[in-house]
Amino acid sequence: WKRVTGVQTCALPIFQNSLDVEVERYGPMIAEASANAAWGSYDPLVFGDYLYDVTKALNVNPFNTTRLNRERTHGGSAGVMQMIPYLGASLEARFTSNSLASRSSFAQYEQQYNTSFFLTATVPLLRNLVWNQNWTSVRLTGAQSDLAEQQFRQALMDTVQATVNSYWGLVAARDRVRVAQKSLETARALLGQTRTQYEVGVVSQVEVVEAEAGVANREFDLIRNANEYRNAQDVLIDAVLGVELKPATELQIVPTAALTAHRI
DSSP states (O other): OEEEEHHHHHHSOTTTTOHHHHHHHHHHHHHHHHHHHHHGGGSOEEEEEEEEEEEEEEOOOTTOOOOEEEEEEEEEEEEEEEEOTTTOOEEEEEEEEEEEEEEOSSOEEEEEEEEEEEEEEEOOSSTTSSSOHHHHHHHHHHHHHHHHHHHHHHHHHHHHHHHHHHHHHHHHHHHHHHHHHHHHHHHHHHHHHHHHHHHTTSSOHHHHHHHHHHHHHHHHHHHHHHHHHHHHHHHHHHHHHGGGOOTTOOEEEEOOOHHHHHTO
């Protein structure tokens, strides 16, 4: 059996034990990952390729002893392409180099080298000029990321508000128990006074019965308010501990001063 005061309740990990907060906590992470994935369409694209090709053909020239005509080509290209945000434009830089060696009836192993560099810019004039698919995805995921963060903040505030409301509900239930106890004490005192008056002949038996009925009603009110007080404790304990509760857990929260409760 464990008693927890209001000060100790403040130190309990309310957010850690709240499943609603735990679920909402992943919302901003997922939204941020989606936003980063949308920006990934604007990452630079590096590309390259290599070609090696040999072509052989029979020599049909009777005055040349070479039996085959042969051409050998090898080379490649490399470059980078970058998409421009918002405009839908793209820039591309490409470098290409290759060599050609040939052997035929008229030339023997003549080799040529070709090298070129291209810088290309592509800008759409109408469709996809501004609100293209990539930029729309970036803006949409950015708005969803902000929304997920606000939802997470709302879940935190709702948890805090629910815990504070549960605490003040517990305080109110405790005060109702105290009022019911005072009312029962008053009713019992009145019953004793009425019985004394009945014994000396001042009042009738009916008034004694009415005083006994009043005591019974006050006892019922005390039992009902005590049950509500325990239920209010269960609500607050569930809000504070949540998933940490066990079937055999026995815990009691004792509300303290209003200043201590304000710290929650």
